[in-house]
Amino acid sequence: MMSQTIQDRRRPAAVQRVNHLSHARLPRWAQPAIAVASIAAGCGIGLAAGWHSKVQWGLLAAMIFVLASFVITTRVEGARQAKDRVATSVIWVSFILAIVPLLSLSWVTISKGIEVLDPYFLTHSMNGVLDAAPGGGLYHALLGTIEQVALAALIAAPIGLLTAIYLVEYGGGTLAKAITFFVDVMTGIPSIVAGLFILATWNLMLGFGPSGFAGSLALAILMMPVVVRSTEEMLKLVPNELREASLALGVPKWRTILKVVLPTAIGGITTGVMLAVARITGETAPVLLLVFGTKLINPNPFEGAQASLPLYVYEQYAVGTDASIARAWAGALVLIAFVMLLNLVARGIARWKAPKTGR
Amino acid sequence: MATTAHSEVPPPKGPAIETTKTKNKVRPGDRVFLGLSRGSGITLLVIMAAIAAFLTYRAALAISKDEGNFFTTFEWNPAGDPPVFGIAVLAFGTVVSSIIAMVIAVPVAVGIALFISHYAPRKLAAPLAYVVDLLAAVPSIIYGLWGAIFLVPYLGGLNKWLDQYMGWTYIFDKSSPGVARNLFTVGILLAIMILPIITNVTREVFLQVPRMHEEAALALGATRWEVIRMSVLPFGRSGIISASMLGLGRALGETMAVAVVLSPSFLISGHLLDPGGGTFAQNIAAKFNEADEFGRDALIASGLVLFVITLLVNGAARMIIARRKEYSGANA
Known part of the structure; x- marks a missing residue:
């Protein structure tokens, strides 16, 4: 029906111009018109059929839209243009479909988290707070996470950095190839496997109990390959002329690396390390196995169970009372804010100190 | 010493002789740095080797006492007498949920990547890419918390619908009632989780498509979709595959989101x-707390x-990426 009207209006104009090189095209308002019509149809059918889920209405409307624009475009502009239109619609629809859950996730976390979050929540532990009772806080978890992540970064960053330097500045041999390959493989280690490894060695074999440090070891294993990868990329961006200029002046290689190569790439390296830190901050599985969690403030990461932010979220969710789930959301919000802050600062540094590659 | 011997020689030669002498020996600083x-x-x-070795060692301890077949037993009872445990159920669940995640996530991620690289208005594209980066x-x-509290009740309706209209396919036949804490929901949640990762990698590959290829296709009168099908997708195919593999790796090893959403059996x-x-x-996450040392093994x-x-x-995935590097010498 609709195609008929559009054709009727379009054809005369095309005939008048007598342009054989360009074929008929849909007017600009056709797409929005089809969209409005199909949304109306989708809602109408949804209402008539009594579907409760608005998602079904949306899906139906999207299907009608794709179908309608395909049929109409085929008749007016030809099959190739129609395929193009359909591809465009499908890509738009897939984008919208995907962005909905991601937006919902952010929205829910923020709106639910903000309910409980206040200065008291940030500065108190769960000591003596009953599961079902409101109150309490996550100071112990925040402290634990910061200590564990800092320790992990202290272990992983130097090793990762030096490995990347070896690969870029001294590499090329069989050893370098092997390291590159295994760094790649290591990137894919599931966090729980890293946790199991530390469990098998540190706890089961050496007989240590759960502690923040054990968690840090596992987190360090997860962090190292990320640091190596990003540092490697950054060092490769440093122009060779800089190295050659320094070496030509008789500067030893190690001083060239320390004083010329690293300062040039320092922005990108910092970014890489911070992104790696952000990644391990959210890891729950190894912490669950190795740090155990506690309600009390334990400032010593080397002795006794500690709390940690992601673990706190998990525990509060697992308790399952209204008050504890509210705390879980607040914990999730603090965690996400922490991670996003690290990300934003890291990306800010990357932009601010981007290496001058001459492009 | 050399300089005093040739006292007649003009001074510039002095340092020159010294450098030629020192060149032969490696500077201690260099040696230390290289060593480090x-x-x-x-x-x-060593860490990688140790991971493999220690896991194998502890696993061997456990499997040698396993009274069931480790690969085919449908039970997890290492504390029992005799201890019986097997990974059949776990392998099935891991593979099935990952397959669901991949089936959903890969096409959508490619769609989003194409959207950001080729369809979105210029002003929207950069912030979008940034947001997707952050979401990763x-x-x-x-994701687990959101999935358990928000997604599970929401998917209840979809489950009912699938059961009603797609029940004849067997896989969508819901034979026992209950909330949607099933492998299907896990698959969807995993898909949402790995979406940003796959999108990021794929988008970067799409941006590397040589401009010339696209312009050539456009000059021949191709529509935008034909440009994508003829120049972007073929160029990006291996990139898409390796991105998917990376996403698959994440989906396979995901712990907490699954532990929170699934009601296991x-x-x-x-x-x-x-x-x-x-x-x-x-x-592992669910059974760990109640496990004794053998159970942990x-x-x-x-x-x-x-x-x-x-x-x-x-x-x-790495092999595919490495092969692509060999091909893409043109735009290196």
Whole structure:
């Protein structure tokens, strides 16, 4: 029906111009018109059929839209243009479909988290707070996470950095190839496997109990390959002329690396390390196995169970009372804010100190 | 010494002789630095080897006492007498939920990547890419929390609908009632989780498509979709595959999101909408607290299987990427 009207209006104009090189095209308002019509149809059918889920209405409307624009475009502009239109619609629809859950996730976390979050929540532990009772806080978890992540970064960053330097500045041999390959493989280690490894060695074999440090070891294993990868990329961006200029002046290689190569790439390296830190901050599985969690403030990461932010979220969710789930959301919000802050600062540094590659 | 011997020689030669002398010996600073950096690299290798070795050792301890068949037993009871445990259910759940995640996530991620690289208005594209980058950093426990509290009730309706209209396909036949804490929901949640990761990698590959290829196609009168089909997708194919493999690696090893959403059971059921099943990582997280030392060894054994699977997947992804590097000499 609709195609008929559009054709009727379009054809005369095309005939008048007598342009054989360009074929008929849909007017600009056709797409929005089809969209409005199909949304109306989708809602109408949804209402008539009594579907409760608005998602079904949306899906139906999207299907009608794709179908309608395909049929109409085929008749007016030809099959190739129609395929193009359909591809465009499908890509738009897939984008919208995907962005909905991601937006919902952010929205829910923020709106639910903000309910409980206040200065008291940030500065108190769960000591003596009953599961079902409101109150309490996550100071112990925040402290634990910061200590564990800092320790992990202290272990992983130097090793990762030096490995990347070896690969870029001294590499090329069989050893370098092997390291590159295994760094790649290591990137894919599931966090729980890293946790199991530390469990098998540190706890089961050496007989240590759960502690923040054990968690840090596992987190360090997860962090190292990320640091190596990003540092490697950054060092490769440093122009060779800089190295050659320094070496030509008789500067030893190690001083060239320390004083010329690293300062040039320092922005990108910092970014890489911070992104790696952000990644391990959210890891729950190894912490669950190795740090155990506690309600009390334990400032010593080397002795006794500690709390940690992601673990706190998990525990509060697992308790399952209204008050504890509210705390879980607040914990999730603090965690996400922490991670996003690290990300934003890291990306800010990357932009601010981007290496001058001459492009 | 050399300079005093040739006192007649003009001074510039002095330093020159000295440098030629020192060139032969390696500076101590260089030696230390090389040693440090090489040592770090070797440390990484040692860690990898140690992971494989220790997991295998503890797993062997556990499996040798396993009274059931480790690969085919539908039970997890290492504390029992005799101890019986097997990974069949876990392997099934891990593979099925990952397959669901991939089936949903890969096409959508490619769509989003195309949207950002080719369809979105210029002003929208850069912030979108940035947001997707940030979303890739959201911790998995938060996806889990959102999935359990928000997605599970929401998917209840979809489950009912699928059961009603698609029930004849067997896999969507919901034979036991209950909330949607099933492998299907896990698959969808995993899909949402790995979407930003796959999108990021794919988008970067799409941006590397040589401009010339696209312009040539456009000049021949191709529509935008034809440009994508003829120049962008063929160029990006291996990139898409390797991105998917990376996403698959994440999906296979995901622990917390699955542990929070799934209500586990040791049954294999082809009915994806029935609650139950389990994955390697989820099982480890769920059983760990109640496990004694032998139980932990049993869990380590299942972790070893997960480790091997992810190694294979990641290795395959790396091989595909490496092959692509050889091809793409044109735009290097």
